[in-house]
Amino acid sequence: MDLITKHLDCEVAEGVSPWRELRELTEEHLGLAGVTVPSSLLLVVRRLLRIWTPLALLRARQELSAPLTGRAAAPETSCIYGVMTANFWHCFDISSEASSLRVERCLKRITRGPLVNMDTRENWGPLEFSQSSRWPLHLLDVRLVQDQWTACSESGLSASSCPALGLPKLRLLHGLASETISVWTPPSELVLQHLDLSARDLTPPLRAVKTRFGPKTFRMVVIGSHMGSNMEPLSMVEACFAQAGVPLASTVLGTTYPFPEIMCESFGHCEQNPHIDAAVRLLVQQMYRPTWEPQHLLNLLHAGLKDPSFGDPDLFLCAQPMALCSFLRSLTSQPMLLYQAFPLVGATPEAFRHLLLVQLREVQVANARRSSLVAYSEFLARQVQRQTGQRPLCLRPHSLYARTSTYDPDTRNPRVLLGRMAGWARDGAGAMVHLMEAFAQDMLRPGTSLRLVFLGLSREASETVAGIARPFSYHELRRFRAAVYFPWDMGMLLFSELYAIGVPIFLPDKAWVVSIIKRMLEYTDFGWWQAREEGSSVALPSDSNVTLDWPWFGENSTMAHLLSLYGLTDFARWPYVTTFPSLARLMASLRTADFDATSRLMLRWNEASLPLSLNILGRTLTAMLDNTSDPPDVDESSCV
Structure with missing residues (x-):
C-alpha cells in the first residue's frame, strides 16, 4: 500500500x-x-x-x-x-x-x-x-x-x-475503546437455551381465532411501495396463521421498488388495482419533493377500495409510505397493521406533516383492537414514540421470505459481496474500490482466493475485485462466502436478509459509521433518511409528557447524539456481526474468519428468537380478529 x-x-x-x-x-x-x-x-x-x-x-x-x-x-x-x-x-x-x-x-x-x-x-x-x-x-x-x-x-x-x-x-x-473499536458481547449458549425453553410455553395465539371462526379462510390485502417492507410483515403474518392452522389468502398491491414485477416473478403475488397502484406510484414519484394534495390521494384510494375486484378483506397490512396508510385507515373500518420501515412523514408535504403525525397518534390511542403500528427496530420504535407520543410494537425483522435456502457458499470460487457504498459519491466510490483492491492484493493474497464483488460496479474484473450490476435472487445470495455492508440508513432490510440466510456480515465499526453519517448529513442530500430533519418532525399534543431532547440530525447534531442513536439500530445490537475499524482490519478479519461457525451462530440466534416475535404478533392479530382478548403491551418487544 x-x-x-x-x-x-x-x-x-x-x-x-x-x-x-x-x-x-x-x-x-x-x-x-x-x-x-x-x-x-x-x-x-x-x-x-x-x-x-x-x-x-x-x-x-x-x-x-x-x-x-x-x-x-x-x-x-x-x-x-x-x-x-x-x-x-x-x-x-x-x-x-x-x-x-x-x-x-x-x-x-x-x-x-x-x-x-x-x-x-x-x-x-x-x-x-x-x-x-x-x-x-x-x-x-x-x-x-x-x-x-x-x-x-x-x-x-x-x-x-x-x-x-x-x-x-x-x-x-462516548462508549468507544481506546482504538475507537466497538465490542459487542454475543449471547451466550445459556441465553439461547433460555429462548428455546421460553418458546415451548408459547401457545399459538391465533388458535382462539380458529376456535371462533372454524375453517374460514381469512383474506388479507397488503399495500406498500417497497418489496422488503411488504414481504417482511407479510411473511410473519403468514407464519402466525400457519402456526395456528388458520387459512390465509394474501393479495399484495402497489410494489414499485426495486421494480414493479418483483412481487409477481419472485413470490407469485401478481394482482393489480389501477387506483391503489396509482396512489402508491404518486407517492414514490414525489418521495423527496412531495407536492400532492390529500384529496387527490384520498380519491385514488377510495376508488381502489370500491373496485369490484377488491372484495371485502378481513385484514389490511399497510407499509410505506406512512401517508398512504394514514389515509387508508380513514377509509375502512377493517383491522389494519401499519408496518413502519420508513420515516413516518416521508413523502409527505411539509404542510401536512403535523396532520399526519396527529392522526397516527390517534390510530395508536383510539382503538388498539382496530389498528396497530409496528416498528422493526428499537431506533424506529423510540423515534415514533418521540414523534407521536406513543410507543409502537417493536418486532425485529426475521426475513422469512428470504430463507428459500440457507448459507451454501461457493468455496471453490469464494466471493465477498460489498453492499452499495452510498457514503462515497462519484470519485469517492472509485477511490474506495481502488483502495480496497490495493489492500486485498497486499493482505488477501496469496493466503486466500477471496474476491471482493461490488454491488452495482461495472468494470473489468481483476484478481481480487469484480462487480455485479444485474439483479440476483436470494437463492444466489447464499452462495457468497460473506458480505461487507456499509449502512446508509438507520435500518436496511438487506442486512436482515443476509442474516436470515446465514451469510456472515462485516460492518464498519460504530466510530467509523458515525463519521460517515455526520459527513453525509453535512454535505449530501441522500442517505440516512430516517435521521434527517424532515424525517424526524414532531407534532406532539400540549399534554404530552414526551421530552423533545432527541435532535434532528444534521448541522446541530453532536457525535454523542450520533453514537447514542446509532447504538439503537440492529447494526449495532445484533450478535455475531464482525466490525472493522479500518480497511486493513477488514482484510485481516476476512483472512482469519471462521465463516461457517459464524453462519451457524447467526442461524441459531435467528431461530431461537423467532417464537417470541410470532407470539407478540399473533396476540396482536388475535385481538384484532377475535375481539375478545387483549393486545400485547407495547413494552413487549422482540427488538434486541
Whole structure:
C-alpha cells in the first residue's frame, strides 16, 4: 500500500522525517488533545505549517485525487493526514485569554473545510479513508473535540476555562475503546437455551381465532411501495396463521421498488388495482419533493377500495409510505397493521406533516383492537414514540421470505459481496474500490482466493475485485462466502436478509459509521433518511409528557447524539456481526474468519428468537380478529 504509506501515513524510506516526529509526539500527548499543547509539539507544528500553506495543501489534494481513483501515479510530495494533525494542534496555539469560539471555528475548518473536501463538487476527501492510517489521531477524534469546544463557545467561556478532556477520556466517555473499536458481547449458549425453553410455553395465539371462526379462510390485502417492507410483515403474518392452522389468502398491491414485477416473478403475488397502484406510484414519484394534495390521494384510494375486484378483506397490512396508510385507515373500518420501515412523514408535504403525525397518534390511542403500528427496530420504535407520543410494537425483522435456502457458499470460487457504498459519491466510490483492491492484493493474497464483488460496479474484473450490476435472487445470495455492508440508513432490510440466510456480515465499526453519517448529513442530500430533519418532525399534543431532547440530525447534531442513536439500530445490537475499524482490519478479519461457525451462530440466534416475535404478533392479530382478548403491551418487544 505505497499510496497509504507515503501519502496518508506520511512515511519516507529513510532519513529523519518531520512527519514521523509529529506522529510520535501526537501519540505521546493524546491525553492532552483538546486541552493544551507542549512547546516541543508546537515547534514541529509551526515548522510544518510554514511549508504546508493552504495553497500548497490545495495543490497536494488535487494531485492526490487521480492516484486515489487509479487514474495516475501518486505524486512525490503530499501528506494529507499529517497536515490535518498539524492543523488540529495549531487550533490550540493560542493565549489562555482567547475565546473558545476561536478554537471551535478552527476545528470546524478541519472537519468541514477544504482539507476534507477534494473540491466543492465531489464532497469527499482522503481523510474519509483515514481509518486505514496508522496515525493516532482520527477524523472522529477531531469531531469529538470540536463538540466540546462548541459547548464551551455557546457558554461564552474563554479557552482557559473550557473543561476539555484528553482524547482517551473522550473516547471512553462516548462508549468507544481506546482504538475507537466497538465490542459487542454475543449471547451466550445459556441465553439461547433460555429462548428455546421460553418458546415451548408459547401457545399459538391465533388458535382462539380458529376456535371462533372454524375453517374460514381469512383474506388479507397488503399495500406498500417497497418489496422488503411488504414481504417482511407479510411473511410473519403468514407464519402466525400457519402456526395456528388458520387459512390465509394474501393479495399484495402497489410494489414499485426495486421494480414493479418483483412481487409477481419472485413470490407469485401478481394482482393489480389501477387506483391503489396509482396512489402508491404518486407517492414514490414525489418521495423527496412531495407536492400532492390529500384529496387527490384520498380519491385514488377510495376508488381502489370500491373496485369490484377488491372484495371485502378481513385484514389490511399497510407499509410505506406512512401517508398512504394514514389515509387508508380513514377509509375502512377493517383491522389494519401499519408496518413502519420508513420515516413516518416521508413523502409527505411539509404542510401536512403535523396532520399526519396527529392522526397516527390517534390510530395508536383510539382503538388498539382496530389498528396497530409496528416498528422493526428499537431506533424506529423510540423515534415514533418521540414523534407521536406513543410507543409502537417493536418486532425485529426475521426475513422469512428470504430463507428459500440457507448459507451454501461457493468455496471453490469464494466471493465477498460489498453492499452499495452510498457514503462515497462519484470519485469517492472509485477511490474506495481502488483502495480496497490495493489492500486485498497486499493482505488477501496469496493466503486466500477471496474476491471482493461490488454491488452495482461495472468494470473489468481483476484478481481480487469484480462487480455485479444485474439483479440476483436470494437463492444466489447464499452462495457468497460473506458480505461487507456499509449502512446508509438507520435500518436496511438487506442486512436482515443476509442474516436470515446465514451469510456472515462485516460492518464498519460504530466510530467509523458515525463519521460517515455526520459527513453525509453535512454535505449530501441522500442517505440516512430516517435521521434527517424532515424525517424526524414532531407534532406532539400540549399534554404530552414526551421530552423533545432527541435532535434532528444534521448541522446541530453532536457525535454523542450520533453514537447514542446509532447504538439503537440492529447494526449495532445484533450478535455475531464482525466490525472493522479500518480497511486493513477488514482484510485481516476476512483472512482469519471462521465463516461457517459464524453462519451457524447467526442461524441459531435467528431461530431461537423467532417464537417470541410470532407470539407478540399473533396476540396482536388475535385481538384484532377475535375481539375478545387483549393486545400485547407495547413494552413487549422482540427488538434486541
